[in-house]
Amino acid sequence: MILSFVKKLTFLLLLVGLSMYFLAFVVDSGLRKSRNEHYATWNDLFNSKINAELLILGSSRAEFHISPKILDSTLHLNSYNLGLSAWHFDMQYARFKLFLAHNPKPKYIIHNVDVYGFSKRNDVVNREQFLPYIHEPILQATTRGHKGEFDIYQQYIPLYKYKNQQALAWEGICNFVNLTALYDSTTKYKGYRGNEYTWNKDFELFKKRYPKGAKYSFNKEILKQFDEYLAFCEQQNIKVILLYAPEYYEVQPLYKNKNQMMEICENAAKRFHCYFLDYSKDTLCYQKKYFYNSQHLNKNGAEIFSKKLAVDVKSLLKMNK
Numbered sequence: 446m447i448l449s450f451v452k453k454l455t456f457l458l459l460l461v462g463l464s465m466y467f468l469a470f471v472v473d474s475g476l477r478k479s480r481n482e483h484y485a486t487w488n489d490l491f492n493s494k495i496n497a498e499l500l501i502l503g504s505s506r507a508e509f510h511i512s513p514k515i516l517d518s519t520l521h522l523n524s525y526n527l528g529l530s531a532w533h534f535d536m537q538y539a540r541f542k543l544f545l546a547h548n549p550k551p552k553y554i555i556h557n558v559d560v561y562g563f564s565k566r567n568d569v570v571n572r573e574q575f576l577p578y579i580h581e582p583i584l585q586a587t588t589r590g591h592k593g594e595f596d597i598y599q600q601y602i603p604l605y606k607y608k609n610q611q612a613l614a615w616e617g618i619c620n621f622v623n624l625t626a627l628y629d630s631t632t633k634y635k636g637y638r639g640n641e642y643t644w645n646k647d648f649e650l651f652k653k654r655y656p657k658g659a660k661y662s663f664n665k666e667i668l669k670q671f672d673e674y675l676a677f678c679e680q681q682n683i684k685v686i687l688l689y690a691p692e693y694y695e696v697q698p699l700y701k702n703k704n705q706m707m708e709i710c711e712n713a714a715k716r717f718h719c720y721f722l723d724y725s726k727d728t729l730c731y732q733k734k735y736f737y738n739s740q741h742l743n744k745n746g747a748e749i750f751s752k753k754l755a756v757d758v759k760s761l762l763k764m765n766k
Contacts, residue, residue: 469603475617476577483574485631493547497525503557505530512751513635519755526636531570534562539587554685560700561661569593639744642737660701675717685719691729696739
């Protein structure tokens with residue numbers, strides 16, 4: 446009798462376990478079809494739907510500042526914005542490597558650099574975007590050591606990573622059965638989103654937090670990755686344009702090691718035969734109406750900037766298309 450009970454219990458546990466693994470597969474697969482703000486760009490990348498001749502890389506100052514539609518109309522090629530909010534160069538580089546694993550290499554890259562971009566984050570920010578893809582070795586390596594990294598339980602216990610993300614899990618189930626229209630919420634165009642915001646209080650809060658200015662560290666490993674990235678692009682004949690996008694002029698003196706960061710980029714451009722465009726003194730920088738905080742242009746400012754950038758890139762690369 447005990448043996449019969451054990452057999453039944455084992456069968457029940459096996460059935461529950463298999464059901465949980467199948468449900469986890471359904472959720473992951475559904476989110477890999479999602480067109481919401483978290484996943485639209487990642488899914489284009491992993492599903493080999495980008496195939497761009499020109500890639501835009503960087504942080505939110507790439508994602509929200511550079512319009513592929515405007516670049517395409519001037520440069521007459523196919524561009525795509527892979528800017529990634531809040532992440533520094535290490536994750537930007539990881540995203541580029543994942544792009545290459547699923548898409549043909551681009552001819553050109555516009556890569557926005559930031560004064561904080563060569564430091565290392567302490568946490569996994571916006572971690573929801575990684576949930577369907579946490580078994581990707583490149584993502585695991587890049588998030589390892591961060592607060593909120595994906596531990597062994599989240600990786601191997603089915604659905605555990607969605608413990609506090611029930612709405613997201615339900616979206617995955619709906620997408621799996623092709624109810625994708627219910628969750629098609631992205632406002633991005635080829636990875637770009639212009640933000641129709643007005644000036645907010647971010648800059649005042651920044652000044653209160655750093656009354657004497659902010660000095661960002663440069664992580665040696667990330668600087669090594671930066672060199673590795675540019676060397677790879679040179680070897681692959683991918684033309685790279687490093688870019689420092691406009692920022693509101695009053696914030697610039699508060700970055701205590703900005704000149705050092707600029708020197709790193711200028712020297713890298715010389716060593717790896719790429720280009721460096723610095724827009725930190727552009728006329729846009731002196732007009733608050735084009736920003737919603739000291740670091741980010743609003744949609745109007747971003748699209749004015751994109752038009753300037755497109756003309757400058759065309760001249761720089763001597764495109765005759």
